Amino acid sequence: MERDATMKYLTGNAIDVGTVEQLVLDDTLVEDAWDLTRHACPPLRDPMGPVLGADRPWEDGIRGCHVIYDERDGLHRMLYQSANVEAYQYFHFDPQRFDMARHGPSKFVCYAESEDGVHWRKPMFEGFPWRSHARSNVVMSGRTRAQSAEVFWNPDQSDEQRRYIMMYRDTFNYTGPDEQDGRCLAYSADGVHWSEDRDNPVTRGGSDGAAPVCWDPAGRQWFCFCRPKVMAFDRKATDRPSLGNTRRRMAVMTSPDLKSWSFPRAAIVPDEIDINTMCVEGASTVFKWGSHFIAVVPISDHTGSGFIETQLAFSSDGFHWQRLPDRPNYFDRGPDGSWDHHAAIPLCPPVEWGDKWLLYYMGSSRPSMRHWLSHSTSGLGVAVVPKGRLIGRFAxxxxxxxxxxxxxxxxxxxxxxxxxxIDRDGRPPCEIRVGLARRAHEANDHRDMGYYEGFAINECDPMGATSSALRVRWKGNEDLGALIGKPAYLRFHLRNAGLYSFRFSDR
Known part of the structure; x- marks a missing residue:
């Protein structure tokens, strides 16, 4: 909810939510709560292990991916980030001897596809060479690299050649006097053949780490969640070592067209509850669901165990973010000795799979996640969670x-x-009921006027099923037609149940 809408509400106006699904994970639309606790719904990891691994000569590890289901072609398309350690060593530690033609890019984007989203193949394409290999699945190399690539649908599907958009980091004129490092754009009709934007790089001042891009249809603007540029820590002002990357925070910038971007402003920084001052790795993915932006935030214990956990963050406007107060882990790592024991990080927005979401994640069996040890990344796994089930309020x-x-x-x-x-012996049965409450609207009349006639909690048909779209009825009546456009408070009564969201509907 925008800040001006909040001020209008506080000065007396009801909030128009239309038919958009409204999440109750924060207080944006919650006036009051009684004996409820918030819990995230944990995804269920596929126990069979990674669905994709680094098994080509050019792949020394996999560090990121984006999966998009192309309904027209009936294919899940995966664009995944890979790296070559030898090229990386030359690129960063011996740049004068780095030769793109001989070493290849240090970071690049590869392609895989699947009918079911679980079983993947890597086509080898003619015209996509890599070093001495005439065919490969490397579909984007950039001028010297294609790093931290984000791939997403173009909301404007009128141009066949721009159905897919990629935003990535590249360096132009490497080691030259006019070197430029920044974010670039490319476009594709099929996820394989890409054309670079002639205005690249569209931003200057690149940084490592993921930079998720998200389209907001309500505000009709793009959001990018990157690392900040202006920091609190100053190495020159202190003898205290930083013990790591001081840019481990999440910043936000916006654009109407993916080319003109606002300056990155800090959105999530470590606080007193976090384990250290550099634990927030930014966001590994951000997506819009209903009323809210949702981010998965990797949390790194750099000075301790070396493990990487994840937390959910949420925002109603994309700028002001919250996490649950006890900072619970969202995505469980694998057991001791497993391929994803040290890190299990969701990488891209969930892919709809019937009434469920598929969450693709990067797993690591080793504590180090340094760029020059990309081979420590074991592969990509998949997990399942019911669609839309993020954070609920439970009684x-x-x-x-x-x-x-x-x-x-x-x-x-x-x-x-x-x-x-889940029912247990002796536990009261699950019950969910809803009432439509109203207040007085005359000037200086501050009375609670009870419920609209026929829509009291005690008149609501009790509900006890798990459902993503449970229709509310009052004595068999589900029709709110006579109340459309009228203000109301929704009062939910819960017992042994949790509420994730609600929405008004005309269907």
């Missing part, structure tokens, strides 16, 4: 309540995304 055996802010009823029906708590 136990005791009755819990949630009151939304005053909203404009935006559709003829009310659907809710809920999860029942």
């Amino acid at each position: 136990g055996d005791r009755d819990g309540f949630l009151l939304t802010r005053e909203l404009i009823i935006g559709g003829r029906h009310l659907d809710i995304h809920v999860e029942r708590v």
